[in-house]
Amino acid sequence: MYFEGRVSGTGVGIVLNDSAADYDVQIDGATVATLVTPGNTTHWINGLSNSTHTVRLVKRNDTPGDTSTFGGFVAAPGGAVLSKPAPRNRQIEFVGDSLTVGYGNLSTSRTCTSDQLKRNTNSDVSYGALTARQLNADYQINGYSGLGMVRNYNGGRTDVTYRTFYDRALLNVSGDVWQNPGTWRPQVVVVNLGTNDFSTAINPGEPWTPESLAAAYRSAYGDFIQKLRTRYGADTTIVAVGAGQYAGHVQQVVKARNDVGDSRVRYWFLDDSGLDFLGCDWHYSAHDDRLIADRLTSFIAGLPTGW
Template sequence: MLAAPVTGTADAAPTAVTTQAHTPGRVKDDGDTVRHSWPGVYFEATVRGTGVGIVLKDSAADYDVQIDGATVATLVTPGDRTHWISGLQDRTHSVRLVKRNDTPWSTSTFGGFLAAPGGAVLARPAARARQIEFIGDSLTVGYGNLSTSRTCTGDQLRRTTNTDVSYGALTARRLNADYQVNAYSGLGMVRNYGGGSPDVAYRTYYDRALLNQPGDVWQNPGTWRPQVVVVHLGTNDFSTPVQAGEPWTPESLAAGYRAAYGDFLRKLRTRYGSNTVLVAVGAGQFAGHVEQVVKARNDAGDSRVRSWFLDSAGLDFLGCDWHYSAHDDRVIADRLTPYLASLPTGW
């Protein structure tokens, strides 16, 4: 029987994190620790023995610890300590640590895995051949998707957000793909929810590893080469009416959105090359704009840009503040998985 996580002191310093743990996420590699900010970042390792230590420094985010495919502990704002999962059978175990929620104002630090006395952290698991990048806002984060009420306090929102059961994470796992969820709640392509923070938008942050550090740029170690990038941005641009004082009219907002979206797709094409399939998700009132952007890219000769309509039929929007529920994330993954599998990726 598994024991609850306990605080302990490592009996030996962990080796360099990226030599023992597999992660496709955007991390800053500092050797014995890695720092990260985006939601859904995960670390996988193989550990032999009766216990696993997880070295964390994080006062903002929550994490799930999964052993052999089952969640055995949720670490709520774990602080600066080593958390131990004890009482394991004395054998080899797969271990996965995953960040549940989005904390863009904070930097998270992971110091690696430890084995209980007599055990060992074994060779780093191999990366998956398939890779998918998901770009979006709170709907892609999994904002409040485990909530039992649409009305949530800030604390309830933090505890009930779980990117690991968002539609992106579910879709990627069904396709046996590594993934990144580079999503930021409240932001749009050119306009944010309610017209807030007009000096920034999603594209302000996209290049960063550490979201709260202006000017930061993630350095791709050369291992992140997604065959598919799914972009789901537009809800925050259009879901609230333009307010007095905003630099938009409905017409200029639509035109600005389409222009910025086209520029963003060109940026992704330059970054990832001609073989990556770029999937632009359209939903609700911005679906037509997405289709126009994709048509323009296709007419310019880029046939590997596709549009995918996210149908809201069958969704209950029972997450916090009328966001997708965990049920909705499963429904969307049911629809998105076969679509991505049908793309010309060589899978």
């Protein structure tokens, strides 16, 4: 999640109410402050040159159990908040789990405490954010750590999956539905779900066999692609990411869509060669996110998006 604005004058205030998440403040392209669980505050950046500045606020980590409130930018005395920047013509939506969030990607150790994980997660340098910026696209990262398409990490939270939350704006409010203002029409949606479904062994008491889990995953994935297709229309390219144990299943789902005439569903194999997995709990490091972003950017640039 990020917000961009323009101000004139020597300072800008960022109005926030959030006691759970961390934020970066960027002025004219440079990070000038990191706000750690800022609470209910107006954080001021002063001492700027008396001119026009771009300001960007970016939420660094996922805090799905809490509500984050951004109250806007305010100008220092003598300055003004200017008209909002023009939206970019390109839009990409990223759907995924902790790997898409950027879970622990700034960590210097794979072993992290809860606080270290929070401080060292930065979605702004996740592969999705980097890919979008390389393509000069506005983007959404719809990621939820630990959740899968039909099965969550280690079989946890059996009452919900990623799909439970996809429609929501406030993830912690049951029944909430995000209302698209009509301006969000991504030309590309990248889906990377499956790691949590398959990365841990099925525990005694879970309602799965390896075969039934795979079948349920493929069925739900197909339904989710249809949901995206209905939401965004025939011209949106849906990139289904395959990696590890779930790559073959994703390939099957994509082939089924292609076989019925939907050529704008594309399979992309996430090549993990060269990745060090040095983020918290063996997640992507910032180095890995850059490598993946470079590979994904090349793939998307070759798609028939009209870009």
